[in-house]
Amino acid sequence: MIVQLDKLAEAGERFRGTLAPESLALVGDEGIECRGDLEYDLTLHLSGTELSYRGQVELAVAFRCCRCAEFFDARVRESGLKGTKAVPETANSADLTPELREAMILAFPNYPACSTNCRGLCSQCGVNLNESGCDCRPPTDDRWGALDQISIE
Ligand SMILES: [Zn+2]
Ligand SMILES: [Zn+2]
Known part of the structure; x- marks a missing residue:
């Protein structure tokens, strides 16, 4: 200009x-x-x-x-x-x-x-969640899984 x-x-x-x-x-x-x-x-x-x-x-x-x-x-x-x-x-x-x-x-x-309201992409399979759904489940958090295996005697 x-x-x-x-x-x-x-x-x-x-x-x-x-x-x-x-x-x-x-x-x-x-x-x-x-x-x-x-x-x-x-x-x-x-x-x-x-x-x-x-x-x-x-x-x-x-x-x-x-x-x-x-x-x-x-x-x-x-x-x-x-x-x-x-x-x-x-x-x-x-x-x-x-x-x-x-x-x-x-x-x-x-x-x-x-x-x-955009739902973004599934972090696991990459599908556009605005257009379709998927069957992915949120990943389990292993830090807590390890704790579960500790047994207290
Ligand atoms: Zn979007
Ligand atoms: Zn998915």
């Missing part, structure tokens, strides 16, 4: 637009697929050599569920985006793409789940 600093209104200016996911270099993460462009809605203000920005960024993505490993669609929005960027006095443009990218990534969930 290139901003023409010499054309920026002194009182601040609102910018709305989109960035292709390729320009954000979000593509390549195995657990995330971009489903559209990043949408931004920002108010920019230049004060001396400091460009301040606030507003929101939003992106349609598909995450791989941390429990069942299936992809699911989601919209991620950071509506409280706020920051400043130092720009050289002689610069007549500034690129906010890295800032928008970072804000977007910080808004991603650490452990995306397709639903709060």
Whole structure:
């Protein structure tokens, strides 16, 4: 997102637009697929050599569920985006793409789940428990089994 600093209104200016996911270099993460462009809605203000920005960024993505490993669609929005960027006095443009990218990534969930009720995969046979059941039983804990064999006389 290139901003023409010499054309920026002194009182601040609102910018709305989109960035292709390729320009954000979000593509390549195995657990995330971009489903559209990043949408931004920002108010920019230049004060001396400091460009301040606030507003929101939003992106349609598909995450791989941390429990069942299936992809699911989601919209991620950071509506409280706020920051400043130092720009050289002689610069007549500034690129906010890295800032928008970072804000977007910080808004991603650490452990995306397709639903709060996702039952995940069976830890023994690997079947997706959302789709079918299995006959596995929880493994017995051998630490207690050993204790059972101690006889007290
Ligand atoms: Zn899931
Ligand atoms: Zn199973």
